[in-house]
């Protein structure tokens with residue numbers, strides 16, 4: 001599958017130049033010119049983000065922090081005109097996968113993009129590519145549930161919620177943690193939003209949704225996943 005890349009850069013000449021070159025290399029490319037635009041564009045779940053730091057509405061590292069705060073391990077390469085060592089450390093400590101100082105050589109950036117994508121592909125942040133959920137299997141790459149030959153589609157947040165719970169079998173996860181880590185602070189869900197998504201997931205996952213065995217309610221606390 002073609003990897004998709006989000007280029008976050010406000011300087012149009014660099015933005016366009018990168019887009020052209022990356023498309024020529026066969027990537028699917030989206031662009032954003034500000035922190036706000038980047039946060040919106042992330043909804044399309046790019047495989048890699050090239051992130052400039054000096055943006056008109058803030059520091060690009062905010063985008064990185066937002067991703068990591070949600071437990072999102074999408075690959076990020078930080079670009080910056082500030083080539084100081086401290087700056088580099090800040091980017092890497094913030095969870096960047098790599099860092100390229102500006103002005104950069106296009107070839108170097110392309111090589112780093114390739115390397116980071118390869119690492120991400122070899123060791124998917126998702127861990128297991130599939131997770132057993134009762135009689136179904138959660139296909140993490142395809143973001144669907146499979147039961148025999150049947151494919152059950154999951155809404156985006158259904159998938160995120162199930163994945164978060166299924167990666168921690170047997171652990172009771174408090175609703176507040178689900179709000180923070182699955183929904184993130186840029187959206188405005190309530191605990192009812194979680195309950196609603198659990199109900200609709202149960203219809204897809206449980207043999208008897210009224211007597212759930214896999215998505216278990218822990219009274220007054222949250223939910224627990226039992227495989």
Ligand code: CA
Nearest residue numbers: 010052054055
């Ligand atoms: Ca800039």
